[in-house]
Structure formats: structure tokens, C-alpha cells
Amino acid sequence: MSNDLENSSASLSQIIDRPVLNDCWNKIGVMGDRSCPELKNVIHCHECQVFAAVGDSLLEREPPLNYVDEWISVLAETPIDEETQNNETIIKTASAISVMIFRLGNEQLALSAKVLQEVTHPCVIQPLPHRSNELFLGLVNIRGETLLCASLSNLLNLNLESIEEKSSILKSVNTQRMMVAGYQNDKWVFPVDEVYGIYRFHLNELRDAPVVIAKAAQAYTQGIINWQTKKVNCLDFELLFYTLNSKIL
Template identity: 60%
Template sequence: MLQEVTPPYAIHTVPHRSNSVFLGLINIRGETLLCISLRDLLGLEPVVESTDFSNTINPQRMIVAGRNENKWVFPVDEVHGTYRFHINEFKDAPVVISKASEAYTKGIVTWQDKKLNFLNSELLFYTLNHKVF
């Protein structure tokens, strides 16, 4: 699903269409892509750290993800690289997450003493196709 990690690009809002989830359009090497705030889609609180990585207006990085011609851009706070995990390393999502109306977490994996949510990409992109279009 991950296509590339890019430096930040200018986000061009679309009048009467842009909102907290759909941020606007981005031109990456001549290709116009839709920019989405995963933080707002997933209902996450901003990360509060000593460095200011929590600003979606001025993100540190952007990721391009999707399949074929259906690609999306997401401003992100951090990128640590691409890692592979064995399916046995994933634990089931807690009931409070998996029973939520829009549960995008498919499983939990521990990496560097932190718990990371593994997102259900099919549900995520299905939702984006229906909420934005």
C-alpha cells in the first residue's frame, strides 16, 4: 500500500469541499492527489512532544499510499522506515477498539516497546472513497 514517503508539499484547499478530513489537493511530480488527515478520520488527539511534529498544516513528511491509480496523501508526524512483521506478532485489537463503529485497527504489534495499531487498509480506503467522493 505504501507508495512513497515525500517531503511536505503545498496543500491546496478546494472551496466548499475541504474540511478536517479532506485537506485538499497536492501536486506531486505533475500528479494531482487527494490529501487526507488520518488524525481527524481516526479521531486521534494531536501528539504533544517537545518538538512540533503535530501540525498537519506544516507536516514533517507525507506518505503516498494506495493501489494503482487510487492513491492518497497523508501528512504524518514521523516515519521510522518500512518494517516487516510476522503475522504471529500481531495481537487482536482490544474490544473497545474492535467494537467501535469505525474500527480501522486490524491488530496491535509491539515495536521498540511501543504498541502500534495495524490499520485495516481495505476498510480505510473504502471509507475514503465514500466520504470524499
């Protein structure tokens, strides 16, 4: 009985401490009867200052008493299956690495997430007279910033299957994406055919590259990662940037 009273009082205190929000969007906004006169100007409640102010107040509010301790207890009692346990080990291990896995032609490659800054839709590549070639494609405009664009396929000596695939790199067709990578004071843009996402691996999961792969990629492969039954070449980004600066800049 005493436990029930304690639980009831705790629930009551949470209700009392809970801030009263002006959820006008549920009453006179887009979720309500749309009678709010501001809708003519803002079109949607998401663009309204009232909606933004409520969001800010939720983010800036003080956490409830014992909030962290309660979540620690909940997580400690949560059963962990084998897959979750493996993921937790990867997250907590300092030797884990995060990589962006992408595709060039038929090759799956990985680049460290440390240097990855952005993945964008393809942009127009502006070639430079007497400077652009199969390696240095030209300049691209990413969010108002002019950046150098290079072909990883050419740098890694990847043999694309057809002339159409080679020309697609130069023309930046709609089926491609562009990866913006930066290291130290350098920033480059690389057109790619497909981006799969960011994944985490243990350093001990890196396998030495076979001799054939190492020669084909001019030793830019730091190691091989097994991902979804495929062999992914993890690139050495330091060597990559050093070579680009040596050959182009």
C-alpha cells in the same frame, strides 16, 4: 602442493577474465590530478558519459563461472546467531508482512508496504472551496501529479493533544512528512508527523486490538504489533480506502 597450484591458477584466471576498466576518474578526474578537459563541462566525474558507460558495463557483464554455486556454499557455512535466524525465518516465510511504521501525534501506526508508494517532504496543500474540511484537506502536487490529501488523524478519530497539532496537519509544517499510498485505482496522500521505516513481522505476531483502541480508531485497526516496546496499530488499508472513497469521492 597441488591445491596451491590449483588456487593460483584459479586466481590467475580470475585476473585474466576481469574486464579492463577505464578508471580515468582516478587519474585525471576528481580522484586524480583534475587535468581532464571534460571537467569544465560536467563539473564532476559522476556526470560524465565515460563514468556512466563503465557502470553499465559492470552491471551488464556475465557472472563468473560457478558464481552462484560458490555463494551458496559460502552462505551455507556462515554461522547464524539467534537474531539472524529469526530474520531469516521472517524473510523466507510466506506469511510474513511488511509494514511502514509512522507516527501521528502520540500514536504509532502501521500501514501495509503493499500500498505504500512514496514518502516525501511536506508539500503545500491547496484547499478546494466548499469541499475541503478536517478530513479532506485538499490537493497536493507530488512530482507533477495532483493527488487527494486526507487527514488520517480525523479519519481515525485520534485525539491530538493541542490545537497547534491540529493546525499543523492543515498547514503541513516542515516537521512533517507525507506518505503516498495507492490501492487499486485510488491514490491518497497522508500528512504524518514522523516515519520510522519499513519492518517485517509474522502474521501470528498480530494481536487483537483492545476494545478501547478498536472504538477509538473506528475498527480500522487490523491488529496490534509489538515494536520497540511500543504498541503499534496495524491499519486495515482496504477498509481505509473504502471509507475515504465513501466519505469524500
